[in-house]
Structures are given as structure tokens and as C-alpha cells.
Amino acid sequence: MNQNDIVQKLWSLCDVLRDDGINYSDYVTELVLLLFIKMEYENTQSGVLQQHKLPEYARWDVLTKLSGINLLNYYRQTLLKLSVDQDPLIAAIYADAQTRLREPRHLEQLITALDSLDWFSAQKDGLGDLYEGLLEKNANETKSGAGQYFTPRPLIDSIVALLAPQAGETIQDPAAGTAGFLIAADSYIKAQTDDLFDLTDKQQAFQRNRAYLGMELVPGTRRLALMNCLLHGMEGDNEGVVHLGNTLGSAGSHLPKVDIMLSNPPFGTAKGGGGPTRDDLTFDTNNKQLAFLQHIYRHLKDGGRAAVVLPDNVLFEAGVGTDIRRDLMDKCDLHTILRLPTGIFYAQGVKTNVLFFRKVSDKATASTQQVWVYDLRANMPKFGKRTPLTRAHFADFEAAYSSSARIDQGETGRFRAFRRDWIHERGDSLDISWLKDDNAEDAADLPEPAVLAREAIDELNGALDELAAILAELGEEVAE
Template identity: 80%
Template sequence: MSNNEIVQKLWNLCDVLRDDGINYSDYVTELVLLLFIKMEHENAQSGVMAGHKLPEGARWPDIAKLSGLNLLNYYRETLLDLSKSTDPLLAAIYADAQTRLKEPRHLEQLIRSIDAIDWFSAQRDGLGDLYEGLLEKNATETKSGAGQYFTPRPLIDSIVALIDPQPGETVQDPAAGTAGFLIAADAYIKARTDNLYDLKESQRSFQRNQAFIGMELVPGTRRLALMNCLLHGMEGDEAGVVHLGNTLGNAGTELPKTHIILSNPPFGTAKGGGGPTRDDFTFTTSNKQLAFVQHIYRHLKDGGRAAVVLPDNVLFESGVGAEIRRDLMDKCRLHTILRLPTGIFYAQGVKTNVLFFDKVSDNSEAATQEVWVYDLRANMPRFGKRTPLTRTHFADFETAYSAATRTDQGEQGRFRRFSREWIKERGDSLDIAWLKDDNAEDAADLPEPAVLAQEAVTELEGALAELQALLRELGEEVVE
């Protein structure tokens, strides 16, 4: 069986959950609580994992041998016991975990169906990859919540290849989600070091426990990330690879400076015009992406490199947006912007970009002398289930990016160079386009009205927050 076939079989088990009255949004959480126990057993049996992580009594055979009400009660107690585990990582994974299943026969059906899967085939590609496939399946089906901005795997793999993480470097994602960027960076290094066996034992230990760190605000998403990392052989520190916390709050100040930062921060504006609560940011803004940009270039080590996915409004927002872009270009060498195709994220109509930059020095001025822009948006196919985004769609960009000497392809080409002086004359706007997009004239390709309305609300909230901040500076009373 292929990985995709196994993923589809697992996804079909959601029918059982629905029959038990479990909400669509809770399918994956409910399924993975049980599935992780099975995968841990398979990894321990095959030697992929150095012994069991789960204690005796909480392993798959202990649960699978039971039936009826005894099974359901035992499973509930097992989840509770795991949440109180003395192993900090297990306690974090199963924190507040509880099943919403009410019918013992449904739990029995899930266990039988999971046992019937060809786990030998699953092991061939790695259980971590199978788990990743399930998360991606959830993203493509739900169209909302975590799936709304699920970063496509081909895009992640392309970004990681260009950033080229090396053994011994630290990699951070301050908006980790289910840890896709961190896992891809780990896989990239493992593929070039014979699964770390080319490294010394001290180096292997560093890669497993210290090389990667992330932060995630939502406990349920962090649970998925911790499971995902552990199934890929990434354990992290006592709190795991992905810590629970708000990067834009005090927790974010505790994240270390790192060699590499890869991230796709959540889109939108802080509700109610509020902004980050950190006091180490120079610029106050309610735009979450602009706040994350500040975190990222502040938490890069000198000589470090970053790639961050950002929506169009971050590139052209005036006022504080322009100030943050200016500060970024002064402190870092913003060398490349990739304009991504519309619709590759599962919220149709969202226009995004990848900014690639290197940290020069906190004290340098005008580190950015030129910016290269690759337009992968104009005249591209409409991506979706019929036309899936693949790694080959990034091949020409990767070639242009990695060329020993970059070439400006002119007004008819996709890759062009723009000087820092030219950008400054445009008010430091980085929303740069030159190709005529024939697809843009097709009304069917326009974003949904709800998407357009949300973009307008985001812009208005940002403008309102800036005006309120100005009034406060002038000592005027602000009506919220």
C-alpha cells in the first residue's frame, strides 16, 4: 500500500467518529490520540525508536486486548495517566487529553481498523511521513482553522533546500503549527548525513535534542506538533521541540537567537486593535505578521538566515509597516522575494510571498543594497485538487536563486533586480510586480467576497490601531 492509500484509510475512520457525535473539527485530534499509541508501538518494535516512550500499561497491546465498556474506561484512564506522566514530553503531548467517544463499539471498531492497516508498508516510508500525510489531508478537507493556512509541502521543501541547513546549526520556527518547517529541515540534514550516522555521537545528540525549537500558541496544535516531531526522531528539550506560548508575548522573548528561522506566521490582525505584549519591539503594531517579522530579524544570530511566508499587505502597508520594512532592510540583507501563486493555501484568494534575508549586524546601516524578485504568480495555473502544486513548479526559481551570478531577466522575465534606492523612492514598498497577468482578468479567479471583505477589515483595523497609537502619543484620550 502507498502512503496516500494508508492516509485515506485512516481518514475514512472519521466516519466512525462522526457516528459517535464527534465534530468535524475534532476528527484529527481524536484520531491521533489513539493513532500515536499504535505508531509508538510499531516504531519500538521495528527498532526505529530506541525502546518504548510510553510506559507499560499504556501501550498498544494493553489497550487492543480489551473490549466493551472495560476498553473505553481503560482508555480514558490511560489518557489521564499519560497527562500526569513524570516524563515531561509525554505529559506535554497528552496534556488535558480526553476522548469524546461514548460508545465502546466505536472505539473497538477504530482499534480493529487501525490494526488491519499494512504497517509494514507504512514503515517503509516512515510513520512520521504517514502522520504528516494525515495532517495534510485534514488541511485539504477542512478549509478552515489550522487547514486554512497549511503550508504546502512542496513549498516547505523548496524553501529548506535553498536555506540549506547544516549539522550544528540551530533552526527556529516561532509560529510552528504542526512543525512542518522544523521536520523538513531535520529530514534535509538526515538525508545528507546517512540519517545522522556520518556524525559523531555528540553531534547526533545535538541534532535530536537541541538543533530545533519552535513555539505554538494553540495547545491542540502543539500536541500534534510534539507527536509529529517524536515520530520523526526529534525529541528536543524537556518541553519537547515545540514549546507552548505566545511568541508575541513574554514567552517569545525567551526564544534563543538562532542560525536559521523558517516560518509561516498566522495571518490577520490582533482582535480589538490590540497588539503584541512584548516590550522589546521597537515598533508597535496590531498586524501579527509585522510583529513576527520584528521577532524574526531580532532573533537571528549575526550571519543567520531566514525565510518567512507573508501576505501582500505586509509588503505595502504604510506607516509602521514601512518603518518595519526599513528596519529589516537596514539590519538584514533582504536579498530575495518570491511572489507565490494565488490559491496555493487552502484559503482561496490569499496572496503570499516568501522573504529571504540574512542578518548582518544590529549596528549596520543599509545592509540591503538590492532586492531580487521572482514572480511565480503571474500567468500560473489555478492550483487545487485537479492541478496540485508540486516541487517542479519551483525548479526555475531554485535555479535562478542559486546561480553563481544572478541574471536580471528583464520585463518579460520572472526574475528581476531592484536597487535599494529605487525601493526607497517607492516609500519602501516591496509589493513589486511587472508582468501582465492574463489570469487576473478572469472574474472566476477573483477572491471570494468574504476574502475581499476580510482583507478590507484587516487593513482598516491596522489603520485604526495606528491612529489610536498616534493619539496616545499626543496625550489625547482614545475611545476604544
């Protein structure tokens, strides 16, 4: 069996959960509470984990000896006890965990099915990668809505390869999701260091416990991230690799400065509203992506580097958006923008980019002299289940990015350089395109109404912020 086969078998277990009345959106959460116990056991048996992280009462071989109502009651009590375990990481993983299973036979079915999987084959690629595959499968199922925190793995792998993180560097994702960026960075470093064996014991401990830090607002998503990290051998501090908190609130202001930032901040506006509440950012804005961008370049060390996925509106929003882009280009060398294809994220019509930059100094000015733009959007396939995005789609960009002598390919090419003074003359907008997109006129490829409405709201919010600033300068109060 290959990994895809095993992932498909794991996903098929959701039929058992459905038979017990568990909602589609809760499939993975319910499944991984049990799956993690199995994977922790398998990783310990194979030596991937040097010792059990779970206490004796919560180990797989204990569950397999029980049946019927005794099994279901024992499992319920186990989840409750794990949520208050003395190990803060285990307690965080199982915080508020409870099973919605009501039929003992369904729990027995799940345990039997997990036991019957070919775990020897699964170990070849690593159980962490198998777990990643399950999360990706969940994200690709549109009904689950999980795609909102799942960045396509080919994109993550391409970004990480270009930033080339090194052992000893600190790496942060302030919108961690299921920790895809952090795990990819760890995998990259392990590949460069013979799975860390080239490092000293002290250096290995740093990589496991201090190199990576993420923050995630949603408790359920953070649970998936903590499990994901632990299965990949990343333990973090007492709170785990990914901390629970709001980066755009006071918790974010206490995050440390780091060598590398890798992030895909959430798109759009959270249901129920609630904008940034931090008071340490230079520019006040209700646009969450602009607030995240400020955090990212402010929390980079001098010389640090970043890659952040952002929607188009961040590149052209007026008012405070212009101020933030100008501040970014002063403090950092914004050397590259990658215009991403549409259809690779959960909102099919959303248009996104990756901004690559290097921090110069908080006191620096005019750090950006020119910006290179690679257009991977115009005349690209319509990505989806029939045409999946792969790492090969980024090959030409990676070659152009990494070239020691970058070449401007002109008006018919995908890679071009634009001077900072030219960008300033056009109002510091970074929404730069030049290729005629033959697909753009296809009505089927137009953004969904919700995406268009969101972009309109972002534009209006930017205009309102600008008007409020003018009134403030005139000494006029702004009505709430």
C-alpha cells in the first residue's frame, strides 16, 4: 500500500462516524483523537519516538483489550484525563476533547480498522507525512471548509526551498493553521543534516524545542497542529510548537523576533467581525492581512527573511494600505512578488501572491530599490481536482528566483523587474501585471460573488480609513 491508499482508507472510516450521527465537519477531529493514540504507539514501537508521550492508561494496546460499553466508557474517561494530564503538551492536544460516539460497536469498528492498516508501509514515509495526507484530504473536501487553513503543499515546499532555512535559525508562522509551513521547514533542515544526526546534542535539542514557533486562534485547528508537529518529532516548549492565541491581539505583541517568517494569514473577515486589537502596530487598520503583514516585518530580526501569502487587495488598497506598503519597502528589501494562479485555495476565485522580502532595519529607509514580479497567473490551467497543483508548476519560477544573474524577460515573459521610483509614481501599488490573460474573459473563471463583495468591502474600508485619518488631522471627531 502507498500513502494515498492508506489516506483513502482512513478517510473511509468517516462512514463509520457518519453512522453514529457525527457531522461532516467533525469527521477529522473525531478521527484524529483516536488516530493520534495509534500513531504515537506505532512511532514508539519503531523508535521514531524515543519514549511514549502518552501515559500508560492512554496507550493503544490498552484500548485493544477492551470491548463493548466498557471500551466506550473507558475511552471517554481517557480523553477527559488526557485533557488535564501533567504533561502540558498532551493536555494542550486533548484540551476539551470528547468523543461524540454513542455506539460502542462503532468505536470497536474504528479500532479494528486502524489495527488492520499496513503500518509498516506507512512508516516508510513517516506517520507525520501520513497525517499530513489526511489533513490535505480533508481540506480538499469542499464541504468540510478546512481549506481555509490549509496551504497547498507544493506551494509550501517551493517557498521553503527558496528561503532555505538553516539549522540554528528561528522560524515563526503567526497564522499557523495545521503547521504546514513549520513542518516543511523542519523537513528541509532534516534533509540537509542527515535527520539532524550531523548536529550536536545541543543543536538537536534546539531544533526540537526552540527553533519553531506558531500561533493559532482556533483551538480545534491548534489541536491538529500540535499532533502534526509531535508526529514529525517537533515538541516545542511547554505549550508545544503552536501556541493558542490571537496574533492580532495582545498575545501577538509578545511573540519574539525571528530569523524567518513563513505564513499564509487567513483570507477575508472572520464571522462576527472583530478586527485587530493590538496597539503596538504603527498603522491602524481593520484589514487583517495588512495587520498580519505589519507583524511579520516588524517581528523579523535585521537580516531576517520572509515569505507571506497575501490576497491582491493588499497590493493595491489605498490609504493605510499604501502607508504599510511604503513602510515595508523602507524597512525591508521587497525583492520578489510571485503572482499565484487562481483556484488553488478554498475560495476558487481568490487571487493571491507571495511576497518575498529581507529585513534591513526598523530605522532603514529606501531599502527596496527594485521589485521583481513573476506572473504565474496569466494563461495557467484552471487548477482543481482534475488538474492538481504540483511542485513542477513552480520549477521555472524557482530557477528564475535562484539565478545569480536575474534576467528581465520583457513584456512577453513571466519575470520582470520594476524600479522603486516607478512603483512610487503609480501610488506605491504593487498590483503589477503585463501579460494578457486569455482565460480572463471566460465567465466561468470570474471570481465568485462573495470574493468580489469581499474585495469591494476591503476597498471601502481602505477609503474610510483614509477619510478618518484626514478628519483626525483636522481635529474632527470620527463617529463610531
